[in-house]
Amino acid sequence: MSPTDPEGYRVTSRARWADAAGAWGANRQSLQAAAEPVSQWMVDAIDPQPGHRVLELAAGPGDTGFLAAELIEPGGTLISSDHVDEMVDQARARAAELKITNVEFKTMDAEWIDLPTADLDGVLVRWGYMLFADPATALRETRRVLRPGGRLALAAWADPAENPWAAVPRAELAAMGAAEPPEPGAPDMFAFRDPGRIVGLLEETGFEDIVVEQVAIVYHYPSLDEWWDTMLDISAVLAGAVGALTPAQRDDLRDAVDARLAQYVSADGSAALPGLTHVAAAGA
Numbered sequence: 001m002s003p004t005d006p007e008g009y010r011v012t013s014r015a016r017w018a019d020a021a022g023a024w025g026a027n028r029q030s031l032q033a034a035a036e037p038v039s040q041w042m043v044d045a046i047d048p049q050p051g052h053r054v055l056e057l058a059a060g061p062g063d064t065g066f067l068a069a070e071l072i073e074p075g076g077t078l079i080s081s082d083h084v085d086e087m088v089d090q091a092r093a094r095a096a097e098l099k100i101t102n103v104e105f106k107t108m109d110a111e112w113i114d115l116p117t118a119d120l121d122g123v124l125v126r127w128g129y130m131l132f133a134d135p136a137t138a139l140r141e142t143r144r145v146l147r148p149g150g151r152l153a154l155a156a157w158a159d160p161a162e163n164p165w166a167a168v169p170r171a172e173l174a175a176m177g178a179a180e181p182p183e184p185g186a187p188d189m190f191a192f193r194d195p196g197r198i199v200g201l202l203e204e205t206g207f208e209d210i211v212v213e214q215v216a217i218v219y220h221y222p223s224l225d226e227w228w229d230t231m232l233d234i235s236a237v238l239a240g241a242v243g244a245l246t247p248a249q250r251d252d253l254r255d256a257v258d259a260r261l262a263q264y265v266s267a268d269g270s271a272a273l274p275g276l277t278h279v280a281a282a283g284a
């Protein structure tokens with residue numbers, strides 16, 4: 001299901017991600033330290049070979065695609081893309097640090113992939129499709145640009161109960177009446193929590209040989225304060241909801257969140273917050 005006003009959603013989504021792009025770049029290293037096993041699963045699943053053309057959609061700072069870039073040498077090209085220039089700039093800066101030269105950068109929406117039909121050997125989309133206004137359109141576009149037999153690998157968050165690092169602030173905001181739970185089926189980070197939705201969409205859009213697995217990850221922070229500051233930096237939605245609270249409500253929210261996350265905090269104050277993601281692979 002699409003949101004009721006898909007074009008309005010796209011405009012708001014672009015503005016939010018453009019705002020958050022700098023923070024995604026600044027926090028890239030710690031986020032990727034936790035998420036590397038997910039990237040690795042996805043890259044293995046598309047089986048990159050020298051000479052391949054690989055696209056990363058919704059790439060953010062680009063880490064997953066950059067793992068594939070080396071494997072498609074010599075002769076292969078990675079296209080690293082996102083729907084906002086600000087994120088593409090983050091990926092470009094990271095590629096320069098890594099001295100990756102077989103990469104092209106493109107600002108484009110995953111629902112309108114500006115590439116020829118049957119152009120690619122592999123597509124990578126980590127934590128993207130469930131955020132798009134119309135994931136089925138994005139998947140049909142993905143299949144169109146893959147050559148027959150080309151491979152897609154994606155990641156999408158599993159159940160909120162398995163992802164306290166992101167779900168607890170949302171649940172406590174909702175409990176305070178300060179956030180609405182998302183409409184069922186609307187774009188949201190947990191919209192693909194049911195792996196059946198992933199399989200259903202992949203089948204509906206013509207993909208074959210579908211595999212869905214789960215990868216567990218752990219986000220490490222020196223303290224819950226550092227985790228909280230990072231969350232407010234990388235999530236414009238959370239920052240907006242928290243920004244609308246009074247100072248007293250903000251204190252209450254933090255107390256409630258800290259109490260729920262106390263089980264993940266060690267004696268030295270450091271936090272190890274678990275997460276679980278679905279990973280899926282399919283052939284075009």
Ligand SMILES: C[S@@+](CC[C@H](N)C(=O)[O-])C[C@H]1O[C@@H](n2cnc3c(N)ncnc32)[C@H](O)[C@@H]1O
Pocket residue numbers: 013017018057058059060061062063081082083084087108109110111125126127128131132133
């Ligand atoms: C949760 S972040 C994930 C970033 C990166 N894939 C990663 O795993 O670190 C979602 C990314 O999707 C991008 N995005 C959201 N909607 C998009 C769309 N319709 N088309 C392309 N990119 C989109 C955002 O700008 C953001 O970079």
